Amino acid sequence: MISDVGYVLNSLAHLALLLLLLTVRKPGVAKNLLVLATAATFLWSTSLVTALFGPVSLSWLLSADVLKQLTWLLFLAGCLQTSFNNIFDVLKRPVTLIILAPALVALFAPYLLAVNPAWSFLVLIVLSLEVLVLLEVVYRQAGREQWAFKPLIIYLGATNLFEFVTYANATMVNQVEVGYIAARGFIYFLLMPLLVISIRRIHHWGIDIFISRDVVLHSSLLLVAGGYLFIMAVVGYAINYLGGNWGATVQIILVVMSFALLATVFLSNGFRTKIKVFITKHFFANQFDYRVEWVKLTKWLTKAGESSSDVYYAGLTGMLNAIQYDSGLLFKVTQNGYECIASASPVSDGKEYRCKTLDALVLYSDENGWIIDTDAYLVKPFDYEGLKLDRDALKQWGYQLFVPFLKEGGLWGFAVLAPGDKEKISLNWEVKDYLTAVSEQVGTYMQHHEAAQVVAENAQFAAFNRMSAFVLHDLKNVLAQVDLILANAQQHKHNPEFIDDTFETLEHTKARMEKMLKQLTDKKAVEEGVNSEFLLSDIAKDVVEKRCSALRPLPAVHLVRETPVLVDREKVANVLYHLISNAQQATADDGEVDVVITSNSDNNTQLVMIEDTGTGMDKAFIDERLFKPFDTTKGNAGMGIGAYDAKTYIESIGGKLTVQSEPGRGSCFTLYFPIG
Secondary structure, three states, X not given: OHHHHHHXXXXXXXXXXXXHHHHOOOOXXXXXXXXXXXXXXXXXXXXXOHHHHOOOOHHHHHHHHHHHHHHHHHHHHHOOOXXXXXXXXXXXXHHHHHHHHHHHHHHHHHHHOOOOHHHHHHHHHHHHHHXXXXXXXXXXXXXXXXXXXXXXXXXXXXXXXXXHHHHHHHHHHOOOOHHHHHHHHXXXXXXXXXXXXXXXXXXXOOOOOOOOHHHHHHHHHHHHHHHHHHXXXXXXXXXXXXXXXXXXXXXXXXXXXXXXXXXXHHHOHHHHHHHHHHHHHHHOOOOOOHHHHHHHHHHHHHOOOXXXXXXHHHHHHHHHHHHOOOEEEEEEEEOOEEEEEEEEOOOOOOHHHHHXXXXXXXXXXXXXXXXXXXXXXXXXXXXXXXXXOOHHHHHHHOOOEEEEEEEOOEEEEEEEEEOOOOOOOOOOHHHHXXXXXXXXXXXXXXXXXXXXHHHHHHHHHHHHHHHHHHHHHHHHHHHHHHHHHHHHHHHHOOOHHHHXXXXXXHHHHHHHHHHHHHHHHHOOOOOOOOOEEEOHHHHHHHHXXXXXXXXXXXXXXXXXXXXXXXXXXXXXXXXXXXHHHHHHHHOOOOOOEEEEEEEEOOOOEEEEEEEEOOOOOOHHHHHHHHOOOOOOOOHHHOOOOXXXXXXXXXXXXXXXEEEEEEOOOEEEEEEEXXXX
C-alpha cells in the first residue's frame, strides 16, 4: 500500500535522526527527552507499516497516536525551564503533570473502561491543541533563540495541525478517514529536515519560562476551540444522520473552515490579543478596587508639603503605593534632556546602563505615550514595535515599569518603578488602564503645583511692580516739594523762618526717601506702618501747609467735630495729599477747595470730605475709570494711582470712600474712618 511507503520513509528518517542525536553532545534534559520523542516517533511510524504487522486496528492506531503525543508533550515540558538536572525533575513539577494528564488518561482509560472511539478522537484533538499552545509559549518566550527554535516550531506545529484536522474530521463523521492516515507518513517525512535544522541551530534546549495569567488565557482559547469543535461534531452527526449527496461537500467546507479558524487564532497576534482582553474583562474579577485605590491616592497626595521636592516625592510614592512597589525614580524632561527630581529606595544600578536604557525609552514614549514593561520586552519585544533596547543593559538596570507623564500631548516626565521585595505585577490591559489613570492623576497634581508656583512668582513680580509704581508716585511728590523750595529760595533765602522750614522739609523728604528705598530693597509692595491714634484735622492741616500750598486755589480745612482714629499717619497723609492735589488741579484758581472734618455717631465713623468747585465727573467715568490703576487724564504728568491708592488704603482699615460729582458742578470725596 502507498501508506506503507510513507511510514517506512518516515521510520528510516527518524532512525537516522535518532542515531544523529545520540552522537550530538549538547547539554540539557530537553535534549534527552528529544531523543525519547524521536525514538517513540520511530516506533510509532514503524508500527503502522501494514506489510510488517498486518492491518492496523482502530484501538492500536489511537493508542499509538496517544503514546507519540505523550512523548512530545514531555519533551516540550522539559523545554520550559533550564534548571532541570534530570528527567525526574521534569516529571515531579506540577505543571508537567497537568500537561501530561490528558495523554495519560487517554492511554490507560481504554484498558480500564469501555470507551467510545468518539471520545478518543476528542482527546487526540485536545492533545494536538495542547502541543500547539505549548509551541506558542516556547516560541514567544525564546527571545533571541527564536531563530534557532523556529524550524522545530514549524515541524511540530505543522504535524500537530494535521493531527488536529484529522481527528476533527473523524469527530464529524465518527470514523477516521483512510486518506488522512495514509498521508501522515509522507507529511512527517517531508517535514523531517526542519527538525534536523533545529538540532543544528539550538545550543541550549531549555528556556526559562514563567507561568502567568497568559496560561489561563490560552486555556480560554482552548475552550473557544473546543466549543467550535463541539459544533462541528453536532454538524457531523447531523450529516451522518441525514446523509444525502451534500454530506461530502459539507464535510470539506467544515475542514477548510477549521483551517481558517486555526490560522486566525494562532497566527494573528491582534486577533488573539482582542480575545484575551475580552475574556479577561468579562470572565475575571477586577484586580483593583478602583474606588478604594482612588481615595487612598487622593489622601496621600493631599498630605504632601508645599515645597516642590515634597510634591515630587509624594507623586512618586503615590505611584509606588498604587501597585505596592518599593523602588522608583521620578524624572522631569528638560531642554537638556531629563533630570531626576525624586527617588524612593533606588535600585543600585550602573549609571551607564540607566542612561542607555532611558534614552531609548524616552524617545519611544515621547512618540506614543505607552507604559512599558521592560521584563515583558525581554520576553516579547514584538509587543513594542519600533522599540530598540540593549537587552544586556536592560537586564542590568533593575527597573521593571516605565510610566510616562504627559502634558499637552508631549512628555512632561516619567517614572521608573521596581518591586523591590514585593511581587511583580503583570502589565495586562487592566493594569495598563489602572496605571494610566493613576499617572494622569499624579501628573496633573505635579503640573498644577508647578503652575501654582509660576502664578505665585508672577504675583510677586506684579506686587513688586505695583510697589514700584507707588514709589515712583511718591518720588514725584518729593520732587514737587524740592521744586517748591527752589522756587521760593530766591525770594526768602534770607528769611530765617524760611531756612528753618526748608531744613524741616528736607528732613521730612529724606525720611520718605529712606522709606521708599527700604521698600525697594525688601521687595514689599506695602510696608506695614505703625498705627497710632491721631486727629485727622492735624494731619490735614499739615498736608495743606507743607505739600499743597504751592498750588491754587489754597485748600481750607474746616473742623466740625472729631474723635481720634487709629491710623498710619504717613499713609493717611499720602491719601489726603492725592485727593486734595487732584481737587486743586481740577479747580480754577478762583475756585474753592474745602476739607471738612466731622464725625457720624450713627455708624461710629470719622468723616473727611474733600469738596471742590471744579470741572466734575460723569457717572461713567466714576464707575469705569476713576479707581482704575494706571488710567490717568493727565497724560505723561500723572501715574493714575492716586485715587486707587486712597480707596485701597481706606478699605484695608475697614473704612470706605465715596464720590459725588456732576460735570461742571464740582466733586466731593468722602472718606469714612472707623473709630475704635
